[in-house]
Amino acid sequence: xxxxxxxxxxxxxxxxxxxxxxxxxxxxxxxxxxxxxxxxxxxxxxxxxxxxxxxxxxxxxxxxxxxxxxxxxxxxxxxxxxxxxxxxxxxxxxxxxxxxxxxxxxxxxxxxxxxxxxxxxxxxxxxxxxxxxxxxxxxxxxxxxxxxxxxxxxxxxxxxxxxxxxxxxxxxxxxxxxxxxxxxxxxxxxxxxxxxxxxxxxxxxxxxxxxxxxxxxxxxxxxxxxxxxxxxxxxxxxxx
Numbered sequence: 001x002x003x004x005x006x007x008x009x010x011x012x013x014x015x016x017x018x019x020x021x022x023x024x025x026x027x028x029x030x031x032x033x034x035x036x037x038x039x040x041x042x043x044x045x046x047x048x049x050x051x052x053x054x055x056x057x058x059x060x061x062x063x064x065x066x067x068x069x070x071x072x073x074x075x076x077x078x079x080x081x082x083x084x085x086x087x088x089x090x091x092x093x094x095x096x097x098x099x100x101x102x103x104x105x106x107x108x109x110x111x112x113x114x115x116x117x118x119x120x121x122x123x124x125x126x127x128x129x130x131x132x133x134x135x136x137x138x139x140x141x142x143x144x145x146x147x148x149x150x151x152x153x154x155x156x157x158x159x160x161x162x163x164x165x166x167x168x169x170x171x172x173x174x175x176x177x178x179x180x181x182x183x184x185x186x187x188x189x190x191x192x193x194x195x196x197x198x199x200x201x202x203x204x205x206x207x208x209x210x211x212x213x214x215x216x217x218x219x220x221x222x223x224x225x226x227x228x229x230x231x232x233x234x235x236x237x238x239x240x
Contacts, residue, residue, distance in 0.1 A: 001021070002014075002021050002024060002025065006024065006028075006098075009052070010052055013051070016214075018213075018214050019212060019214055023213075026211050026212050026213070027051055027052045027053055027054065027208065027211055027212065028052055028053075028098075029054055030054055030055070030121050030122070030211045031053075031054065031055040031056075031057070031119060031120045031121050032053050032055070032056055032057070032122050032123075032207055033056075033057040033058075033059065033116065033117060033119075033120040033122070033123045033124065034048070034058050034059065034124045034126055035059045035108055035123060035124065035125055035126055035127055035132065036059065036060060036125075036127040036128065036132075037058055037059075037060040037084050037088045037126070038060075038062070038068065038072050038084070038126065038128065038196075039068075039071040039072050039126075039191065039196030040124075040150055040152065040196050040199060040200040041058070041060070041088075041124075041126035041200070042071075042073045042074040042075070042088075042196070042200070043073060043196055043197045043200035043201060043204075044124050044126055044203050044204050045058060045074070045092060046074065046092070046095065047200070047201060047204040048124075048204055048207065049092045049095050049096045049099050050095060050096065051204065051208055052096065052098070052099070053099060053207075053211075054098075054099065054100060055099070055100045055101075055102065055120075056099055056100070056101055056102070057101075057102040057103075057104060057116070057119070057120055058085060058088055058089065058101060058102070058103050059104040059106065059107075059108050059116065060083075060084045060085040060088065060103075060104070060105070061085070061105060061106055061107045062084050063081055063083055063084060064079050064080050064081060064082055064084055064087065065080065066080055070191075070193045071191055071193045071194075071195070071196050071197075072084075072196075073197070074087065074091055074092075075087055085103050085104075085105050086103075104116055107132075108127075108135060108136065110135065113135050113136070113139040114139055114142070114143065117136075117139050117140060117143055117145055118143050118145075120145065121145070121146075122145065122146055122147065122148065122207050122210060123136060123140055123146070123147035123148070124147070124148050124150075124203050124207065125147055125148065125149045125150060126150065128151075130175075130178070130181045130182050130184075131182055133151075133171055134171065134172070134178050134182075136171075137162065137163070137170050137171035137172060138172075140162070140163050140170075141163055141170055144163075145163065146161060146163050146164035146165075146210065147161075147162055148161055148206050149162055150199045150200065150202075150203050152191055152195045152196055152199055153189045153190075154189055154190055154191065154192070155192045155226055155227045155228045156195075156225065156226050156227075157195055157198060157199035157224070157225050157227075158199075158223065158224050159199055159202050159203065159206070159218070159222075159223040159224075160174065160218070160220075160222045160223065160237070161217055161219050161220070164217065164219050164220075165219060166239075167239040167240060168219065168220055168240075169220040169238060169239050169240070173237050173238060173239075173240065174237060194227065199225075202223070220236060220237045220239050221234050221235065221236055221237065222234065222237060
C-alpha cells in the first residue's frame with residue numbers, strides 16, 4: 001500500500017488506465033541502472049527519479065565541462081570541474097527523497113560490468129561509444145537482463161529495447177561488426193541540445209512500461225527520429 005505522501009506525489013500516474021497503486025508499487029520495487037550520466041543520462045535519471053523507481057544505479061567517472069552544459073541538464077556553470085556522479089546524486093536526492101541511489105565512481109569495464117549489472121532489473125545505455133555498448137550488451141545477454149539502447153548525433157536519435165523476453169534481438173543483431181565499428185573510433189559530432197531529452201525520455205518510457213506491464217514495449221524494433229523534420233522510422237529486427 002502507498003503512503004499518503006506517495007498517493008499525493010504520484011497522483012497523476014495513479015489515475016492512468018491500467019496503472020494505479022499496483023503499477024506504482026512495481027516502480028518502487030524496481031532497480032534500474034543508468035550507465036553514463038551525460039546528455040542521455042542526465043534526463044533519464046531525472047525522469048526515473050521523478051517516476052519513483054525504487055533503486056537507481058549510476059555509473060559515471062567524468063567531470064563537468066563547459067561544453068557539456070548545452071545538453072547535460074543536471075549540471076550548472078558553477079559546477080564545472082566537479083564530479084558528475086556526486087552532483088547527479090545530490091540533485092536527484094533533492095528531487096525524490098524516497099529513491100535509493102547507488103553510485104559507481106568508475107567506467108564500466110570487463111572487470112566490473114557483470115558484478116554491477118547483476119543487481120539490476122533493467123539497464124539503460126546512456127553511453128557514447130561502441131565499446132561500452134558491446135560490453136553492456138554482452139553482459140546483459142549473459143545475465144539475462146534487458147537493456148534499453150539509445151544513441152544520438154547531430155539531429156538524429158535511435159532507440160531500441162534489446163534482450164527482452166526471448167526470443168529477442170540484441171545489440172549485435174543491429175551491429176554485428178564489432179571490430180570494424182570500434183576501429184572507426186568515436187567521432188565528436190555536433191548534437192542539438194534538446195535531442196538527448198527527447199531520446200532519453202523515450203528510454204524512461206520504455207522502462208516504465210516494462211516494469212508496470214502497461215502499454216506495448218518496443219521490443220526488437222529500432223526507432224529513429226530526425227528532429228529537423230520530425231520524421232520517424234521503425235525497423236523490425238530479427239530475433240534469435
